[in-house]
Amino acid sequence: MLSALSCCALSFSIQRGIDGVLSTRLPQPVAAASIAFEITSVRGDDASLDRAARFFVEGFWAASTTTDTGGALTDRDRDQLAALQRDDMIARYGETVGARRLRSSLFVAEDPSSGAIAGCVGVEMALVDPSRGRVLSRAQSEKLFSDELNSMGARERGTYRKMSAAELTEALFPEYKCLALLANLAVAPAARGSGLGRRLCARCDEAADDWELPAIMLQVELANAPARKLYEAAGYRAVFADEGASALRVKPGGAELQLESVPSTLLLMGKGV
DSSP: OOBTTTOSOOOOOOOTTOOOOOOOOOOOOOOOTTOOOEEEEOOOSHHHHHHHHHHHIIIIITTOSSOSOGGGOOHHHHHHHHHHHHHHHHHHHOOOSSOOSSOEEEEEEEOTTTOOEEEEEEEEEEEEETTTTEEOOHHHHHHHHHHHHHTSOHHHHHTTTTOOHHHHHHHHOTTSEEEEEEEEEEEOGGGTTTTHHHHHHHHHHHHHHHTTOSOEEEEEETTOHHHHHHHHHTTOEEEEEEEEEEEEEEETTSSSOEEEEEEEEEEEEEEOO
8 A cells, every 4th residue: 555656555544524625636747758857855844745645646546556446536535635645744754843863755756847746755764674574664663762762861861862773773672673664656657667666766775875774675565566566676675575464445436535454465675685
């Protein structure tokens, strides 16, 4: 559940009765063969993340490479999905007061002639246990650090103050590694096959290098063959398969948005592991 060429299962907080307040019909990029898409880092403000969320609805949920329900999505479905997706992106990539211990970035690719978004991808620092296929999001990882450090006295806490996230992980949670986690990858149908997906993946590699992390991971459904092919071409290999996992599916056309959890095999894939 995280990819139209995506990667990581979304964790949504489902709120019933969300009003459809976002218009999710977006301008589409033209045929992509000759376009040099411009990839930039998105500011973590609400307006920028709204726009990225609306694109993700069209690039992932409405044009999925795993399921074929996108054509049945109503405007109301799209509006409610966009609201949920926006909240998820704010939690992952939004601006916060004070510095985060674990960093994150969201990139978008735009058609320079029309300004239409043609692709997006996110990357965040997270705690991962590759041997067990366990992945904590950036927010979950931050809470783990905060709870542990807040349980210490001031003097003990001071010994960890200047450690990097990777050093802190090794010291406090040796069962985990602090790695980069690629998520929210989606490419517009008109831009697929242009190499844009691999370029977006490469931007996440660059972020991981900037953060001095040794490896980058992602999660993808086994059933999502196009996404797996992209990741394999970008150098990822499967390191763990969770056959008891679940994925979100949209049940379109109801009076209210319905997301159901269905059984799925989830692959943990990585580079540098």
